């Protein structure tokens with residue numbers, strides 16, 4: 001299938017004067033990253049290379065202008081993030097036999113995927129976004145993958161509501177405050193499992209919307225995205241959406257695995273992670289412009305992007321052409337797929353030759369507005385500041 005836009009060619013232009021016009025306010029030329037183009041690793045060979053930046057075998061980012069306008073992000077363009085190397089494809093050999101151990105319920109037991117399927121099914125559209133999306137804009141050089149905006153996508157998940165499973169198991173046992181899920185990666189025997197295991201706890205309130213998903217965008221879950229079975233918590237940061245979920249426990253305390261105890265915590269620059277710092281749970285309202293990113297001809301221009309509320313629905317989004325001095329409302333396009341989905345927006349404008357700073361700013365249903373500034377923090381998490389996400393574009 002031919003690509004509508006030859007993104008690869010545009011990557012090759014990254015060092016030219018044309019692309020130099022396409023820098024963010026922080027001066028970051030994203031196209032430059034793509035010049036180091038690495039081939040797609042085997043487990044994601046089915047993805048569209050032109051749409052992705054391969055940061056490493058475990059971290060692939062969607063190009064800013066490759067998310068489309070269709071609300072749903074195509075699976076072959078969706079970002080990938082593995083804290084540990086993805087399991088071998090043999091993990092999918094017997095999907096129906098995949099087993100999850102349920103604990104902290106009144107009748108603890110293990111259930112296979114086949115049994116889970118018989119309990120119930122729902123479909124949710126939700127934004128999957130890594131905590132470090134936007135990390136590249138932090139000036140202190142936060143360690144970790146330098147994602148700009150592409151560690152995010154909006155996809156359909158199908159599976160059984162976790163609440164339905166819990167009801168079938170007699171309900172949550174008394175005294176439990178967290179949902180603690182464990183990833184099924186095989187860990188090296190030589191190391192303390194707590195240092196590496198992908199095990200996360202979220203507050204019990206997430207039971208309202210959590211599901212155990214076996215399908216993404218109408219297809220059985222791939223290894224890259226957590227097949228055979230994944231915990232999905234709509235509205236929560238990516239890390240809480242445990243792939244290859246093999247154990248699901250209702251617990252009184254948060255897990256003491258490093259990824260929870262000290263990892264994924266908001267802390268001042270230079271400070272170490274600790275359990276008393278805010279954990280990366282519910283996402284906040286955010287938006288960004290996906291096109292145009294480069295120099296354009298004067299005349300009619302469609303400014304496009306996406307906006308979402310995170311754990312709450314998004315209400316509206318505004319666009320600025322002058323770096324935030326003035327704003328105008330931008331209409332959403334396409335269907336509203338529910339509170340956890342994002343909404344593409346498109347604003348048609350007539351632009352005269354000149355330099356523009358294109359920014360977007362979303363508001364959620366509770367009236368929370370995307371802030372101008374980022375909140376600096378050691379690991380570069382949770383960036384929603386609109387100023388850093390703005391695009392400087394020359395119109396000729």
Ligand SMILES: Nc1nc2c(c(=O)[nH]1)N[C@H]1C(S)=C(S)[C@@H](COP(=O)(O)O)O[C@H]1N2
Nearest residue numbers: 079080081082083130183198225238239243
């Ligand atoms: N088992 C397991 N689940 C995991 C991870 C992982 O490494 N192992 N990474 C988490 C992180 S940090 C993110 S951002 C999302 C990424 O989901 P994706 O690769 O499907 O895009 O998965 C989360 N769930």
Ligand SMILES: [Mo]
Nearest residue numbers: 130131238239
């Ligand atoms: Mo992540």
